Amino acid sequence: xxxxxxxxxxxxxxxxxxxxxxxxxxxxxxxxxxxxxxxxxxxxxxxxxxxxxxxxxxxxxxxxxxxxxxxxxxxxxxxxxxxxxxxxxxxxxxxxxxxxxxxxxxxxxxxxxxxxxxxxxxxxxxxxxxxxxxxxxxxxxxxxxxxxxxxxxxxxxxxxxxxxxxxxxxxxxxxxxxxxxxxxxxxxxxxxxxxxxxxxxxxxxxxxxxxxxxxxxxxxxxxxxxxxxxxxxxxxxxxxxxxxxxxxxxxxxxxxxxxxxxxxxxxxxxxxxxxxxxxxxxxxxxxxxxxxxxxxxxxxxxx
Amino acid sequence: xxxxxxxxxxxxxxxxxxxxxxxxxxxxxxxxxxxxxxxxxxxxxxxxxxxxxxxxxxxxxxxxxxxxxxxxxxxxxxxxxxxxxxxxxxxxxxxxxxxxxxxxxxxxxxxxxxxxxxxxxxxxxxxxxxxxxxxxxxxxxxxxxxxxxxxxxxxxxxxxxxxxxxxxxxxxxxxxxxxxxxxxxxxxxxxxxxxxxxxxxxxxxxxxxxxxxxxxxxxxxxxxxxxxxxxxxxxxxxxxxxxxxxxxxxxxxxxxxxxxxxxxxxxxxxxxxxxxxxxxxxxxxxxxxxxxxxxxxxxxxxxxxxxxxxxxxxxxxxxxxxxxxxxxxxxxxxxxxxxxxxxxxxxxxxxxxxxxxxxxxxxxxxxxxxxxxxxxxxxxxxxxxxxxxxxxxxxxxxxxxxxxxxxxxxxxxxxxxxxxxxxxxxxxxxxxxxxxxxxxxx
Numbered sequence: 001x002x003x004x005x006x007x008x009x010x011x012x013x014x015x016x017x018x019x020x021x022x023x024x025x026x027x028x029x030x031x032x033x034x035x036x037x038x039x040x041x042x043x044x045x046x047x048x049x050x051x052x053x054x055x056x057x058x059x060x061x062x063x064x065x066x067x068x069x070x071x072x073x074x075x076x077x078x079x080x081x082x083x084x085x086x087x088x089x090x091x092x093x094x095x096x097x098x099x100x101x102x103x104x105x106x107x108x109x110x111x112x113x114x115x116x117x118x119x120x121x122x123x124x125x126x127x128x129x130x131x132x133x134x135x136x137x138x139x140x141x142x143x144x145x146x147x148x149x150x151x152x153x154x155x156x157x158x159x160x161x162x163x164x165x166x167x168x169x170x171x172x173x174x175x176x177x178x179x180x181x182x183x184x185x186x187x188x189x190x191x192x193x194x195x196x197x198x199x200x201x202x203x204x205x206x207x208x209x210x211x212x213x214x215x216x217x218x219x220x221x222x223x224x225x226x227x228x229x230x231x232x233x234x235x236x237x238x239x240x241x242x243x244x245x246x247x248x249x250x251x252x253x254x255x256x257x258x259x260x261x262x263x264x265x266x267x268x269x270x271x272x273x274x275x276x277x278x279x280x281x282x283x284x285x286x287x288x289x290x291x292x293x294x295x296x297x298x299x300x301x302x303x
Numbered sequence: 304x305x306x307x308x309x310x311x312x313x314x315x316x317x318x319x320x321x322x323x324x325x326x327x328x329x330x331x332x333x334x335x336x337x338x339x340x341x342x343x344x345x346x347x348x349x350x351x352x353x354x355x356x357x358x359x360x361x362x363x364x365x366x367x368x369x370x371x372x373x374x375x376x377x378x379x380x381x382x383x384x385x386x387x388x389x390x391x392x393x394x395x396x397x398x399x400x401x402x403x404x405x406x407x408x409x410x411x412x413x414x415x416x417x418x419x420x421x422x423x424x425x426x427x428x429x430x431x432x433x434x435x436x437x438x439x440x441x442x443x444x445x446x447x448x449x450x451x452x453x454x455x456x457x458x459x460x461x462x463x464x465x466x467x468x469x470x471x472x473x474x475x476x477x478x479x480x481x482x483x484x485x486x487x488x489x490x491x492x493x494x495x496x497x498x499x500x501x502x503x504x505x506x507x508x509x510x511x512x513x514x515x516x517x518x519x520x521x522x523x524x525x526x527x528x529x530x531x532x533x534x535x536x537x538x539x540x541x542x543x544x545x546x547x548x549x550x551x552x553x554x555x556x557x558x559x560x561x562x563x564x565x566x567x568x569x570x571x572x573x574x575x576x577x578x579x580x581x582x583x584x585x586x587x588x589x590x591x592x593x594x595x596x597x598x599x600x601x602x603x604x605x606x607x608x609x610x611x612x613x614x615x616x617x618x619x620x621x622x623x624x625x626x627x628x629x630x631x632x633x634x635x636x637x638x639x640x641x642x643x644x645x646x647x648x649x650x651x652x653x654x655x656x657x658x659x660x661x662x663x664x665x666x667x668x669x670x671x672x673x674x675x676x677x678x679x680x681x682x683x684x685x686x687x688x689x690x691x692x693x694x695x696x697x698x699x700x701x702x703x704x705x706x707x708x709x710x711x712x713x714x715x716x717x718x719x720x721x722x723x724x725x726x727x728x729x730x731x732x733x734x735x736x737x738x739x740x741x742x743x744x745x
Contacts, residue, residue, distance in 0.1 A: 018464045020485035020599070020623040021666040024675055030482040037478060038468050292434040292469040294516065294596040295618050295635035301520050 041290040050282060055275035057238070061230065062166050063270045064241040067248040068222050069161060070263060072215060074251050076198050079211055089210035096217055097123070100225050107232035127213060134209040141200040149197050156194035163187035165223070191219040311680050312344040312399055316416040317406035318379050320349035320367065324577055326601050327407045327432050330462075330486055332361075337673030339363045344737065346398050348391075350380045350412055364738070368394055372412070382411040384418075384712065385719055391419045392723060396732045402680055404428045405452075408435070408445060414452045421455050421694070422716045426683045429453060430460040431470045434598045434619050446473045447702075451709050454697050457683040460484050460676065462599040463620025469598075475701075484675045485624070487667040488604035495610035495656035496585040504541035505533075505648055508587035508611065510575060510602060511594070512550045518593030518616060519552030524637035525593070526556075527563040529644050542648070543568050547575035547583050584609040588654075589647050595635055597621050603630070608663045610656020614647045616640070626666075629659065691717055 016028050018036055025032075075092070078084045084092075105116070141149060165184035195215030199208045230237040245267060253260040315335055319327040335345040340363070347367045359367045370390050372380045380387075394400070403420040405413035408431050417427045429452065435442045453459060453474035459481045461467040467481050500506065507529070511517040526544055533542040546556065546569065553571070560569045575583055584590065590606030592615040599620050603613050607629055615621050616635040624630070631650075633643035691713075698709040 018623060019626075020463050020483065020620065021625060023666070023668070023671045030484055030675055030678070031479050033478040038472070041468070041472070288437045288472060290468065290472075291465050292596070292619055293436050295518075295616065297520055297595070298636050299524060 038290075041288060043289075044285060044287045045289050047282075047285050047287060050279055052275060052279055055278055056271060057234075059271050059275055060238060060241045061226070063267050064226060064237075064244055065164060065166060065223070066161065066266065066270065067241075067244040068218060068226075069157060070248050070252065071244070072218050073157070074248075074255065075214060076211065077255070079207065080198075080201060082203075086204065086206045086210050089207070089214060093210060093213045093217065096214070100217070100221055103225050104228055107228040126216075130212055130216070131209050134205045134212065137196055137199045137212060138202070138205050138208045139200070141197060146201060149201060153194045153197050156190045156197070160187050160191040160194065160219075163190070188219065192216065195219070309681075309684075310342055310344065311338075311677075311684070312401045313338065313346070313680070314395065314398065314400045314403045314416075314420075315345060315347045315406065316349075316403060316410075316413050318350055318374065318410035318412045319407055320347060321361075322352050322355065323378055326486065326599070329601065330430070330432065331406055332365075333487065333489065333669040334673055334676060335365050336363050337669045338676070339365060340670070341673055341677060343677075344398070346394070346400065348394060348412075348416065350374055350378075366398075370412075377409075379410060380412050382415070384415065385716060387412065387415045388419050388716070388719055389723060389727075391416050392423065392720070393732055395420065395423065395425065396729050397735050399734055400425065402426050402428065402683060404430065404680075406430045407432050408449050409433070414448060417452050417456065418713070418716060419720070422713065422720050424688060426457045426686060427455075428458050428460060428679060428683050429456045430462070431466060432462055432598055434466060434469050434596055435473060437472075447705055450474050450701050451698070451705070451712075454701055454709065455694050456480075457686050458482065458679050460679060462486055463623050465620040465623065466598045482675070482679050484672055484679070485667070486599050486601050486604070487669045487672045488601065488608050488663065489669065490608050490660065490664045490667070493581050493584070493605050493608035493660075495660050499656060500586060500588060502652075504543050505589065505651065506543050506545060506587040507589045507591050507614075507644070508545050508547070508584055508606070509591045509593070510547040510580060510583060510606075511592065513546075513548050513552040513556060514550045515552065516595055517550075518595050518635065519550065519556065521593040521595075521616070521635060521637060521640060522546070522591075523552075523555050523559045525591075525640045525644070526569060527559060527565065528637065528641045530563065530565055530568055532641065532645065533648075543570070545570045545572065545583065545587060547572040547580070549574040580605060581609060584611060587611055588651055589614055589644070591644070592616065592621070593635070593640070594618060594621070600624055604663070604667060608660055608667075610654070610659045612647050612651060612654050612659075614640070614643050629662070 014026070016025055016032055016034060024030060075084065075089075079089065101119070163183050164187045165181070192215075195212060198215070199212050202208050202211060226237070226240070229240060249260065249264060249267075252263050315331050317327060317331060319325060320331055321328055331347060335347060338345050345365060347365065349367065349369060350372045351369045356369045356371045359369065361367060370387070372387065375381045395403070403416060403425050405417045405427065406429075407413060413429075417429060420427050431449075435445055437443070437446070449470075450473065453470075453476050456476075459470060459474075459476055461470050461481055461483055462485050464483055467478070467483050470476065471478050471481055509522060511519075513519040529542060530544075544565075553573075556569075557571065560566055560571070572583065584606055588611065590603070590611040590613045592600060592603055592606075592613065594600065594616055595618060597619040600615070603615060603621065603624055606613055607625055613625065613630040615630055615632055617632040618635060622632060631643045631647045633639040695710050695713060698713055699706040701709055
């Protein structure tokens with residue numbers, strides 16, 4: 001039957017056209033398929049070729065934040081073991097605050113006295129509030145056993161790390177265009193709840209205040225500070241990351257041998273194995289576009 | 304000539320049927336009517352709409368089963384996999400059905416019916432009425448479901464060539480099994496106005512649901528620009544818009560009208576019942592379709608049949624629908640659309656609605672659609688029967704995990720069917736006597 005059709009087309013048959021009108025095309029069945037079938041299909045049009053070095057460099061941000069969270073955990077542990085007293089904790093808070101300010105002022109383009117006073121006012125409100133609430137935090141979860149507290153804290157920190165927005169920061173510098181997403185807000189809240197839980201295990205109110213201030217400072221503003229550094233200079237960012245990594249690894253080594261091995265393994269996994277993996281699975285990428293796709297509007301819809 | 308041929312007994316299945324309204328519903332109704340005229344027996348099965356439950360008869364003796372399953376989302380029944388098996392089996396045996404024809408990829412009832420029909424050894428045909436992408440989660444899920452249904456379908460029908468390409472890619476069917484049979488339009492219902500609309504002002508008609516997918520946001524950009532290009536001061540080129548339809552984007556359009564103070568030039572009618580679509584269409588000169596995705600677009604056919612020149616976005620199957628001289632196509636981009644409208648206004652004097660209508664009569668006809676569908680049915684019935692094992696191997700090739708899951712679903716279906724056969728033997732189900740409606744009346 002097919003050859004029959006072929007002969008007839010070679011004589012005087014009109015060519016088959018890719019149209020729906022005019023009923024059945026003479027000489028061709030409705031299931032006729034010719035070379036033009038799928039000719040408008042585009043494969044892998046938007047796939048970005050990735051560079052191993054670039055991906056590794058990007059993954060440093062993740063390990064950097066990982067180290068920051070581990071450092072917070074270390075401070076918690078040392079405070080609970082009474083290695084760190086409240087005075088040194090408060091000193092740590094103030095020095096971190098000052099350092100953070102310095103970084104933001106030096107790297108950001110928003111160097112103005114008005115903004116600085118605005119920040120200072122907010123921070124004083126924040127600390128006062130925290131100081132007033134410290135007694136409540138102190139006894140908030142008294143009735144819960146320490147084991148449950150530790151388990152929940154670890155889970156919350158894992159949730160925090162899993163949902164954290166590693167590409168930017170949840171706390172935006174003023175004038176940022178986008179609002180934080182729901183996911184990153186959940187992540188931030190998980191970390192805050194974890195610090196409240198830990199704070200309730202501490203011996204005095206001043207301890208609670210100092211540790212809460214420390215945790216909130218880090219969880220709220222560390223992403224903003226590292227984001228500013230990264231935007232300012234990628235080399236400074238890498239330098240800071242490696243410094244943080246070595247400090248964390250050293251401190252964890254002195255705390256526990258097994259934890260050190262686990263952290264080292266995790267850092268290698270994040271920085272080397274995952275990028276290699278991503279590059280490897282790129283070849284399985286198979287993206288199809290064609291006339292059936294919904295057209296994208298080329299202008300912004302502001303509802 | 305239909306009488307000499309084998310008389311098919313067809314069951315049309317879809318969640319979408321009257322009293323609901325849309326392209327699929329229209330397609331099933333007109334196809335059924337024309338198949339009845341060709342001498343076949345057609346029964347439609349859909350879910351209950353409100354208190355419309357049970358058996359109804361429509362024009363020409365078309366029997367409709369509204370099975371008592373209530374829809375839960377967008378007129379779809381809840382997917383239960385096996386819940387519908389007893390009632391579908393009963394209908395198939397009662398009506399002595401020889402072939403099952405399912406419509407629309409996101410109708411759960413259609414998927415379930417096709418699955419049960421295949422289990423019971425019936426030949427099945429599937430018509431796909433819509434397009435799907437490959438990128439978002441919803442589409443990926445739908446494509447897997449479609450792959451499951453189409454893995455074992457005897458023949459498939461698509462409404463346009465673009466839709467065929469899409470379906471072949473989504474389901475992995477060989478292209479030879481997929482037929483392209485477009486929709487049609489009832490040209491007798493969509494006649495141009497007896498006296499031609501005056502040329503004092505040019506009326507551009509838009510009739511569509513005002514949602515994102517239909518390009519309501521494009522209209523918001525295009526309408527003020529066109530109104531600016533054709534100010535109301537000159538004597539000749541006055542342009543006015545009539546927008547029929549309702550939806551979440553209606554507020555945006557009303558805002559636009561307010562912002563550019565176009566109240567006297569943009570008329571918003573709200574939802575237009577299908578019976579009144581023609582009267583709205585004939586009051587205009589140009590039909591504007593701004594869809595972002597469209598498998599076929601019956602609205603364009605209705606407008607062209609009323610003698611309107613169509614301006615449309617070049618998406619999906621739209622470029623295949625009309626010959627180039629009956630439609631002006633544009634990219635889905637405001638400046639290109641404005642350009643197309645300008646072009647349409649300039650060629651408008653050459654358009655004679657009556658000539659356009661007569662051409663449409665030759666281009667599209669439901670009887671032609673029915674005859675072409677009949678060929679697909681003939682082919683489907685000629686296909687060899689397959690054993691359960693042969694069919695299972697086809698499901699197994701659908702994917703590493705999905706394949707095994709599909710097989711499991713089919714095996715359970717097969718066992719349930721056997722159980723039903725013992726519990727309620729086919730001999731105990733009463734068969735419906737046939738009656739023939741005399742065609743002399745019409």
